Amino acid sequence: MQNAAQSMAQTPVQSPPRQPERSAPAPRGRIGRYIAAHKDGPTFFILPAIALLATFIVYPIISTLIMSVTDANGAFVGAANYVNIIESDRTARATVNTIYFVTASIILQLILGTAAGIVLNEQFRGQAIVRALTLIPWVIPGIVGAMTWAWMFHTDYGVINYILMSNGLVEDPVRWLTNPSIVLPALTAVNVWKMFPFVSIMVLAGLQSIPVSLYEAARVDGATFRDEVLHITLPQLRPILASITLLLIIAGVNSITIIYAMTKGGPADRSLITSIQIFVEAFQYFNFNQASALSVMFFIVSTVFIVAHIWLDGRRKGQ
């Protein structure tokens, strides 16, 4: 296969089949000749897509870089935008919130997702349909999940407060989305609910690649289900869990939909995370230059995690 692919790769250069085309009328002009000579090479296949992506990713990033070191009139201001945005209280608040939100989400997503993955890997009736239903929170639009939870979290008429109060678990209705010290944990819970199905399916894929012989050997030695999980399943899952963790970080810093739809970052910025702060600085305070500086820093941090993920995933698949 591999050899075939490589020999194929050589064909465009000097293979006999190209002979008939030579007899076609010679293309006119330099561009015409260039196209004729290269149209069966990789450039013309790949270039259009790359050009489109460059237009909508690379060019905007360069223009952000420029905006981040200029003021509203386009005059160069050095690092002033960076200094201002870093020193802003809102940035400190958003950074702390982001770290809390992402860390707490990931820990719970990994625990719940791994547990669910192990359950889904067991044999039981209706396994296929249960696997599909588990994915529902992840597949359904984020805004729909957000609105549904916002309604369930409603202080006066929400079903969650109703259950808690009718069981006497709380005296007064909990203000889930407006109490400054509860809002972020509540949003974290919604985010965990939305993303743990993704973890569970990835874990399921990892589980299915564990050699059955390991379990058979363990059972011969009289291992219990608990022994199997602790000494075979979890150690074997470690590489895929590491790579999922980085994916969850990348998704976590970008989880705008749930938070913005439920609280818009409030009350008093208590649920503001950095990705929403970029939006807020630009479109509520119309401070595009500081928002650009923030975007650049956000871009750099995300890129670090993306590169780490690609590196780790490549190493895992290479093994």
Place this chain on the structure above:
Amino acid sequence: MKTGARSPWVYLPVLILLAITVVPFFWMIVSSFKSLAELYSMPITWLPKVTTWANYKKVLFDSNIPRYFWNSTVVSLGSTIIALIFATPAAYGFSRFEFKGRGVWQTLILMSHLLPSAALIVPLYIFLGYLNLLNTLVGLILVYLVLTLPLSIWMLTGYFKSIPVELEEAAIIDGASRWGVLFRIMLPLSLPGIVVIFLYSFVATWNEFIFALSFANDSTVKTLPIGLAEFSTEYDTDWGAIMAASVIMSLPIAAIFLGLQKVFVGGMMSGAMKG
């Protein structure tokens, strides 16, 4: 023959799992069939005392939701189709040619696939403003290529690589050009894969929120995720209408997903999704 459970105890965690994932949607559907009076009354009723279609009637005939449904469809289809047109040759190039820097380009495509959209809202806003494409469906279709194009190239490259090269070799020896091979041999063979990629891209753009919020806030071009907010004002929120609109918005996604659950789960397992 499906084998039964190893131990009946497995059904307990299965039930807990289903409760966590499904109950909120059960509540969404139940709430969408309740009257406003019943929604705002205590004690809560688990099933509607009187089932009413009033919320759906309001959403379908007395709101902008049908218009936003149309906008969402146009934007998702447009962006998905354009991405596939550009991704097909690119994926063919990556899967069938050896050339200098191929690995680097592929890594860059994967990086752009994983890039958080928040990093791009400010620059894309400026860029669309420069092109006079803010608050237009065309502008939204173009920026959604940022989501759909890397995804399509990445998935399609993997799909093309799984098709044996031998099939093409015969055609090339017969004098077919590379483009001829791509259109006459590879495309028909990859149709199932292309359908799946099409649906993945469609779902990704249908659910997209922050680009739509930033670049399209005129009521003529709003998409469904943004339009949902129109039922809440500063003083009052029409939860019945929001739940009904949520159900309507979820229907296409639920249909795609349930029709293709095996493919979806398989696609995720192959590591194409970023979550």
